[in-house]
Amino acid sequence: MTLTDLQQDFILHFGEMGNRWGINRTVGQIYALLFLSEEPLNAEQITAALSISRSNTSMGLKELQSWNLTRQKSRPGDRRDYFTTPDDLWEIVRTLVAERRKREIDPTLTKLRELEMRGPGGDEYAEARIAELRELIEMMTQFHDEMERMETERLVQLMTMGRKLGSLLDKAPKMKLWGKTTT
Amino acid sequence: MTLTDLQQDFILHFGEMGNRWGINRTVGQIYALLFLSEEPLNAEQITAALSISRSNTSMGLKELQSWNLTRQKSRPGDRRDYFTTPDDLWEIVRTLVAERRKREIDPTLTKLRELEMRGPGGDEYAEARIAELRELIEMMTQFHDEMERMETERLVQLMTMGRKLGSLLDKAPKMKLWGKTTT
DNA sequence: CATGCGTTTCAGAAATTTCTGAAATGGCCG
DNA sequence: CGGCCATTTCAGAAATTTCTGAAACGCATG
Numbered sequence: 292m293t294l295t296d297l298q299q300d301f302i303l304h305f306g307e308m309g310n311r312w313g314i315n316r317t318v319g320q321i322y323a324l325l326f327l328s329e330e331p332l333n334a335e336q337i338t339a340a341l342s343i344s345r346s347n348t349s350m351g352l353k354e355l356q357s358w359n360l361t362r363q364k365s366r367p368g369d370r371r372d373y374f375t376t377p378d379d380l381w382e383i384v385r386t387l388v389a390e391r392r393k394r395e396i397d398p399t400l401t402k403l404r405e406l407e408m409r410g411p412g413g414d415e416y417a418e419a420r421i422a423e424l425r426e427l428i429e430m431m432t433q434f435h436d437e438m439e440r441m442e443t444e445r446l447v448q449l450m451t452m453g454r455k456l457g458s459l460l461d462k463a464p465k466m467k468l469w470g471k472t473t474t
Numbered sequence: 475m476t477l478t479d480l481q482q483d484f485i486l487h488f489g490e491m492g493n494r495w496g497i498n499r500t501v502g503q504i505y506a507l508l509f510l511s512e513e514p515l516n517a518e519q520i521t522a523a524l525s526i527s528r529s530n531t532s533m534g535l536k537e538l539q540s541w542n543l544t545r546q547k548s549r550p551g552d553r554r555d556y557f558t559t560p561d562d563l564w565e566i567v568r569t570l571v572a573e574r575r576k577r578e579i580d581p582t583l584t585k586l587r588e589l590e591m592r593g594p595g596g597d598e599y600a601e602a603r604i605a606e607l608r609e610l611i612e613m614m615t616q617f618h619d620e621m622e623r624m625e626t627e628r629l630v631q632l633m634t635m636g637r638k639l640g641s642l643l644d645k646a647p648k649m650k651l652w653g654k655t656t657t
Numbered sequence: 658c659a660t661g662c663g664t665t666t667c668a669g670a671a672a673t674t675t676c677t678g679a680a681a682t683g684g685c686c687g
Numbered sequence: 688c689g690g691c692c693a694t695t696t697c698a699g700a701a702a703t704t705t706c707t708g709a710a711a712c713g714c715a716t717g
Contacts, residue, residue, distance in 0.1 A: 516693095517693080517694075518693090528694085529694090529695075529696080529697090532694060532695060532696090533695085533696090536695085553692075553693070554692090554693065554694090555693090555694085
């Protein structure tokens, strides 16, 4: 398994960025490798390509799977597992956003609700601030739920609309788009 | 400086979440403390409230400032600095998103462009994949630019619209909202 | 039910990040 | 200038995360 310069650079970059993205270097590299590879790869190939230990590959793949970022294929007459990333980049983005939400937002939302359940305890400012934060997060997660339901094509539309968004909102009320939203 | 139970819990939670958010525990705690505090606090108060070292506080505050997440006030006749978080939660969200983009997305976009500049090198699949990824990221950052330009009120509108988003897009074309977007 | 092949687990080593105390810095005031 | 107060810097200590090699596991096959 030899990598082209292009692959090398891309993979190293993703390794470094891994840190900032809350995954570790190896996981980032494995992902990058799979992303650029037309053919699915097995663990041995990944190990060789990245010069890491076999066990590290195993852990990395496990991590990626827990993020739902890889697909697993098996080949007839070969009992090794082969891994790829989804072809549709939007699917990847959706997965990423969903997982980050699950890890970074949802636990906080739960915690905030829990804190609110305790009822008034004298610290009115803090209590108000917490309630406000909880409401904001709820609003955003609801929005996210909606976005998640949209298909790729729709999302691209929305994105492409770009600077028309503002004026769109102007017209929205006239179009009777304002339904009640559960809060 | 004594913390209520509520504050304690909230602060500890943010400390733990800090990891997942790419900031360290202390920074998360400092932020949480400031967030819940009606009055601005100085470094000494933070140090005491969180039982950490003075220098750790200093580093944490510096980090928060590099994220644009705190405001600094000075008091007449007192040369210590006092810190708060913005009142407007949307401002906080905007800052957070903008900073994360700066740290997590922009460097990758630059790298991808750089890789593309090298021109064809034989690995067509990888090159296509990279181009595709670059386009996707560009589209998303452009969308983000638009969102960033919107005021709080508009954003809340957009969010609140929730499940009407899909049908909104149905009508959009009829409204001649489709301008050219540079790609 | 033993063998072979591939994967996972796990304890400790290595690397990295975070935190601290001590010293350095900066600037205001008498 | 020299003392004072507040903050920052920084080298090393402490804590945490990541990585490895060895052993354990799982399972299809002869």
